[in-house]
Amino acid sequence: MRLSSAPGRTAEQAAGKQEHPIRLTGERIGHGRQARSRVLITILCFAMLYALIGVRLTQYGLESEGTVASIGPADKLMASRPDLVDRNGEVLATDIRTVSLYAEPNKIVDPDEAIERLATVLPDLDVRTTYRKLSSSSRFQWLRRQLTPRQQSQILALGIPGIGFRPEKRRFYPGGPTASHIVGHVNIDNKGIAGMEKFVDGQGLGDLAAVGLTVDETLEPVRLSLDLRVQNVLRDELAAAMQRYQAIAAGGVVLDIHTGEVLAMSSLPDYDPNNPVEALEKDRLNRMSAGTFEMGSTFKAFTTAMALDSGKVRFTDTFDARKSIRIGGFTISDFHGKNRVLTVPEIFIYSSNIGTARMADVVGIEAQREFLTRIGLLTRLETELPEVATPTQPKVWKKINSITISFGHGVATTPLQTAVAAAALMNGGKLIEPTFRPRSRDEAAKFAEQVIRPQTSEELRQLMRMNVEQGSGRRAEVDGFRVGGKTGTAEKVVNGRYSSKVRFNAFLSAFPIDDPQYVVLVIIDEPKPEEGKHYATAGMNAAPTVGAIIRRSAGFLGIKPVFGNGEAVAGLTY
Incomplete structure (x- = not known):
């Protein structure tokens, strides 16, 4: 039997079963291409997103930590402070990072429970004050500033809602009390409130913080004139002297006579600036610049310089010291009187009150007042340190x-300005304001003021050396360094009258006296006689203390000892 095709149907149509598979294959290919495109687009989007995140993270990593932002008082971050370093770059003060605890009272669920849990870590927490803060309607309250890492970790473990931590900075003083009265300290907000810390704020840093701007970046260190090695020696010897002589206080300064730089200055008792509350104790006063004292016979150096510089008294002149001076119901006598006519050098060496008074009488009252003002002993000292007292003097000079x-006696001045005035007597007659910042001789020469003749300065150097060789300053002698100096033993006023049993001692020195480089002044307040000795005069305690300071610090100051043949010893270590 023969089959025939339907009318109008082609052979390809007759093979219709092959048409469908071809169409399905084409659709599958199209859908595959679309899927791949979507996957590529998705991968590309994720890649771009991660690239963007990576770029931003890289930017954050490369950016300086410093930011400047205007922030509200409640959120104020602590501004960075520049490091304070000594003349050799040793750090005296620096910032360290810490955290402080704060609360958001509107997020505190149960103030009582929060306080109870916080007290397990902070047992000294003031419960009443803290409850008042946590119950307030404010959005921010400080609870505790400057926590330790352990306290932060323990409080975090408590998981108290509404409690958080804010990064801050804390001032750290590696040397502790070593140079506390010079370096000063800051308050809880890292603002300088004493010493050079306060000075730094006065140079613009304080103004920045006052307008609500904080700078969280590394600042250039502020270099001071101090030599930390000499500072350590000075403080160590003063502490030993306080203990040895059972004194209530002691102080000292090492001053460069050509630049006015303070290389070291200490006043004991002092305090640890890491715990600045100690500075509030009344006996922690900076006696060297913020205290005024009658400096006793050290003033005879200035009276002698005045007399010689006036031209009315010559080095070879003599004065009658056989009898005491009686005036206004008072008797002026000598401690160990020679009861004879004395030359000017003898008056200085024997520390004759009578002879010194007669020299002052030759010059006259007004000229004496003018000279002491000219040499800087009657006016307030100008320097970077904020704590500087104003000298006292009689309203009317009779x-x-x-x-x-x-x-x-009768004029009270600060020990620091006594040292500054003494430097003028030693350096050729130029008065140079002291500084706690590095300064070159050329810079100092720009504002140095000639206050006495160079010849007078030379004569005073001779007298200072003679006093150490033959007079009350013998215990200050240091072999090889030719020390010159003048003792001062002042009676203190007790119940309105001078007491011969309560003394304020000082020794004013310079070395090496042939070509003086440094003034060293030591004060000892109310020393007692050493065991087995009967006197507690300056020659017995202040003078040997100066000698010990010079012996230990001369090498650090670059002064080489010179012995009999006049040659310095090279390579000597200290």
């Missing part, structure tokens, strides 16, 4: 005032 002032 003859009795002139006499007592000539040997160091």
Whole structure:
């Protein structure tokens, strides 16, 4: 039987069963291409997203930590402070990072429970104050500033809602009390409130913080004139002297006579600036610049310089010291009187009150007052340190005032400015304001003021050396360094009257006296006689303390000892 095709049907149509598979294959290919495109687009989007994140993270990593932002008082971050370093780059003060605890009272569920849990980590927490803060309607309250890492970790473990931590900075003083009165300290907000810390704020840093701007970046260190090695020596010897002589206080300064730089200055008792609350104790006063004292016979150096510089007294002149001076109901006598006519060098060496008073009388009251003002002993000292006292003097200078002032009673000045005035006597007659910042000789020469003749300065150097060789300063001698100096033993006022049993001692020195480079001044307040000795005068305690300071610090200051043949010893270590 033969089959025939339907009318109008082609062979390809007859093979219709092959048409469908071809169409399905084409659709499958199209859908596959679309899927791959979507996957590629998705991968590309994720790649771009991660690339963007990577770029931003890289930017954050490369950016300086410093940011400047205006922020509200409640959120104020602590501004960075520049490091304070000594003249050799040793760190005296620096910032360290810490955290402080705060609360958001509107997020505190149960103030009582929060306080109870916080007290397990902070047992000294003030419960009443903290409850008042947590119950307030404010959005921010400080609870505890400057936590330790352990305290932060323990509080985090408590998981108290509404409690958080804010990064801050804390000032750290590696040397502790070593140079506390010079370096000063900051308050809880890292603002300088004493010493050079306060000075730095006064140079613009404080103004920045006052307007709500914080700078969280590394600042250039502020270099001070101090030599930390000499500072350590000075403080160590003063502490030993306080203990040895059972004194209530002691102080000292090492001053460069050509630049006015303070290389070291210490006042004991001092305090640890890492715990600045100690500075509030009344006996922690910076006696060297913020305390005024009658400097006793050290003033005879200035009276002698005044007399010689006036031209009315010559180095070879003599004065009658056989009898005491009686004036205004007072008797002026000598501690160990020679009861004879004395030359000017003898008056200085024997520390004669009578002879010094007669020299002052030759010069006259007004000229004496003018000279002491000119040399900087009667006006407030100008320097970077904020804690500087103003000297006291009689409102009206009478003859009795002139006499007592000539040997160091009746005028109270700061030990620092006594050292500064002494530097003028030693350096050729130029008065240079002291500084706690590095300064070159050329810079100092720009504002140095000639206050006495160079010849007077040379004569004073001779007298200072003679006093150490033959007089009350013998215990300050240091072999090889030719020390010159003048003792001062001042009676203190007790119940309105001078007491011969309570003394304020000082030794004013310079070395090496042939070509002086440094002034060293030591004060000892109310020393007692050493065991087995009967006297507690300056020659017995302040002078040997100066000698010990010079012996230990001369090498650090670059001064080489010179012995009999006049040659310095090279390579000597200290």
